[in-house]
Amino acid sequence: xxxxxxxxxxxxxxxxxxxxxxxxxxxxxxxxxxxxxxxxxxxxxxxxxxxxxxxxxxxxxxxxxxxxxxxxxxxxxxxxxxxxxxxxxxxxxxxxxxxxxxxxxxxxxxxxxxxxxxxxxxxxxxxxxxxxxxxxxxxxxxxxxxxxxxxxxxxxxxxxxxxxxxxxxxxxxxxxxxxxxxxxxxxxxxxxxxxxxxxxx
Amino acid sequence: xxxxxxxxxxxxxxxxxxxxxxxxxxxxxxxxxxxxxxxxxxxxxxxxxxxxxxxxxxxxxxxxxxxxxxxxxxxxxxxxxxxxxxxxxxxxxxxxxxxxxxxxxxxxxxxxxxxxxxxxxxxxxxxxxxxxxxxxxxxxxxxxxxxxxxxxxxxxxxxxxxxxxxxxxxxxxxxxxxxxxxxxxxxxxxxxxxxxxxxxxxxxx
Numbered sequence: 001x002x003x004x005x006x007x008x009x010x011x012x013x014x015x016x017x018x019x020x021x022x023x024x025x026x027x028x029x030x031x032x033x034x035x036x037x038x039x040x041x042x043x044x045x046x047x048x049x050x051x052x053x054x055x056x057x058x059x060x061x062x063x064x065x066x067x068x069x070x071x072x073x074x075x076x077x078x079x080x081x082x083x084x085x086x087x088x089x090x091x092x093x094x095x096x097x098x099x100x101x102x103x104x105x106x107x108x109x110x111x112x113x114x115x116x117x118x119x120x121x122x123x124x125x126x127x128x129x130x131x132x133x134x135x136x137x138x139x140x141x142x143x144x145x146x147x148x149x150x151x152x153x154x155x156x157x158x159x160x161x162x163x164x165x166x167x168x169x170x171x172x173x174x175x176x177x178x179x180x181x182x183x184x185x186x187x188x189x190x191x192x193x194x195x196x197x198x199x200x201x
Numbered sequence: 202x203x204x205x206x207x208x209x210x211x212x213x214x215x216x217x218x219x220x221x222x223x224x225x226x227x228x229x230x231x232x233x234x235x236x237x238x239x240x241x242x243x244x245x246x247x248x249x250x251x252x253x254x255x256x257x258x259x260x261x262x263x264x265x266x267x268x269x270x271x272x273x274x275x276x277x278x279x280x281x282x283x284x285x286x287x288x289x290x291x292x293x294x295x296x297x298x299x300x301x302x303x304x305x306x307x308x309x310x311x312x313x314x315x316x317x318x319x320x321x322x323x324x325x326x327x328x329x330x331x332x333x334x335x336x337x338x339x340x341x342x343x344x345x346x347x348x349x350x351x352x353x354x355x356x357x358x359x360x361x362x363x364x365x366x367x368x369x370x371x372x373x374x375x376x377x378x379x380x381x382x383x384x385x386x387x388x389x390x391x392x393x394x395x396x397x398x399x400x401x402x403x404x405x406x
Binding site for chain 2: 029032033035036037039040041042043044048049050051054055057058059061062063
């Protein structure tokens with residue numbers, strides 16, 4: 001066993017006493033690692049009280065905050081941010097995009113190279129919110145870059161979901177959205193092979 | 202090495218007075234919040250100090266920012282969950298986000314390091330004498346920590362200074378896998394050990 005192996009095993013918590021006893025570099029490394037652990041543990045006991053000026057600054061700043069109305073906590077629900085909000089928005093966007101595409105007659109969806117006013121009207125009427133706007137083309141089921149305004153869950157920033165919505169529900173939602181998007185893409189590919197805008201003999 | 206040195210003490214548990222304080226603070230009681238600042242301020246500042254690589258001026262801004270954010274976030278605390286891990290998670294996450302937002306790498310000069318560590322850098326194989334090494338072992342370790350990459354510094358600070366468990370760090374880092382956190386802790390310790398001069402190995406507390 002070479003030293004690299006020894007170090008790896010040491011870091012895994014499985015030391016090789018025989019090798020350590022015979023190998024001076026490894027013995028030194030083990031001692032230093034133990035010293036590091038002791039030093040880190042000691043540093044954790046070093047926390048001193050806050051400097052008075054800093055404490056006063058914190059309390060003054062929060063006192064000003066408390067004079068103003070504090071942000072109301074949501075009565076129900078929890079706030080998703082970061083990756084969770086991104087995933088949730090992406091899942092909802094995918095679901096809306098796929099559903100909107102599937103709701104269109106295929107001839108309309110495939111024949112038009114650009115969004116037409118009547119097509120946009122159809123989107124709007126089919127969507128639950130009147131202000132939904134989905135850029136063209138959806139025939140590729142391209143959910144990336146889908147911009148939807150007016151839907152709180154899709155706007156920028158944190159997303160509030162019902163507090164009793166379990167994490168698994170988010171996963172199911174994302175999986176369903178991905179499945180819907182995949183189905184839309186498959187339909188689009190199949191439809192491109194057999195354009196339906198041309199009259200068949 | 203498993204949990205942090207304080208992870209088993211009170212990082213995951215609340216006593217009744219603390220819980221009562223937290224409930225009052227969440228309801229807007231500023232005096233209760235001041236008591237929370239007194240109780241956790243030192244720990245948060247110690248962790249922030251290591252996250253900023255020892256820049257005390259920046260650390261105090263960061264700690265103030267974290268506690269102001271905590272004050273505004275208190276109404277969102279779910280009383281059915283332990284308060285201490287929630288507080289540490291919110292505060293550390295705020296520190297980390299502020300630091301990341303600044304996108305500044307710590308610019309520490311060798312002179313400053315030598316001054317802080319109070320030792321002469323080795324040159325041409327020259328070593329500090331054993332007495333100086335013994336005296337300055339903790340300083341050398343601290344300087345070595347400050348030279349670690351930011352991610353490693355952050356995780357070390359969360360684990361040791363803030364006393365957060367692997368699970369709490371994972372939650373604070375947006376769900377980073379616990380195995381990754383353990384691996385980063387191992388790598389950080391090994392990097393510190395590699396930086397220590399041989400003669401300091403036996404002198405740290």
